[in-house]
Amino acid sequence: MTGRREGSGPPVPLGRLVREARDRLAAGGVDNAALDARLLVTAAAGLDPSRAVLEPDLEIGAEILATATGFVDRRLGGEPVGRILGRREFWGLELALSPETLEPRPDTERLVEAVLDWCDQTGGRERTLRFADIGTGSGAIAIALLSELPRAVALAVDIAQGALVTARGNAVRCGVGERFLAARADLAAAIVPGLDFLVSNPPYISTAEAAGLRPEVARHDPALALFAGPEGLDAYASMLPEGHRVLGRFAPFFMETGADQAAAVSRLARAAGFEDIEVFQDLAGRDRVVQARCVAK
DSSP states (O other), rough: OSSOOOOOOOOEEEHHHHHHHHHHHHHHTOTTHHHHHHHHHHHHTOOTTTHHHHOTOOOOOOOHHHHHHHHHHHHHOOOHOOOOOOOEETTTEEEOOOOOOOOGGGHHHHHHHHHHHHHOOOOOOSSSSEEEEOOOSSSHHHHHHHHHHOOEEEEEEOOHHHHHHHHHHHHHHOGGGGGGGEOOOTTTTTTOOOOEEEEEEOOOOOOGGGSSSOOHHTTTSSSGGGGTTTOOHHOOOOOOOHHHHHHTOOOOEEEOOOOOHHHHHHHHHHTTTOOOEEEETTSSSSSEEEEEEOOOO
């Protein structure tokens, strides 16, 4: 794996290809070089990543070698693995990506966990529930919740039509398409009363932070899904009053936030009429999710 792209030549063992890809990525300063190498090489070969460990002597032909080399070159150029492969795993589900969708991050699984904890505490997961996912992107949050809530129906809202097409396709492939309704709208504008809860991972990066973003984020994630005004709070300020309008009494609104935004989002929630506000941390101990409820209506 030296950057060559031969169209012919003897087969090469899979394990060797992965090691060479790992070494190239590590030398280029790529974090998680071993994992990225395994994912990229096995994807080029159309194999499950586990095959790299279980069958290191599996022979790989020159055409696949050229594809794998191209993948590694793109990763060294700063392109995320998910963008190279056109897919990303979230909550154990494989989701397709498109230029209009944010690449879902593991931190967002904390939002899913917070919703499921609330379901478990308030009557269980078998209830008939209706909820909206505001700014659905790839559909990751809504689809993950539908996979755990067998009688729930989701309204997935996004301003980008391309994102909705991608999200809808993901829902169908994950087996929840019949309970996944898509609507094009700006934040909460399309939502009507009668929902049991709202969930959102909105844009929350301030415009002042744009210059400091990692290149793989700045170049490959859509700006509409990243930036929300000078303080990164514009989306919350817009959707919280609408959320309070449509939610019934005691119904919660779950929102992902940036690591230093929970206090500010909580203040915006109180100003919009929400009460009983809780903040949940991610695995790194950073504030990640704000839950706000409509106590008085």
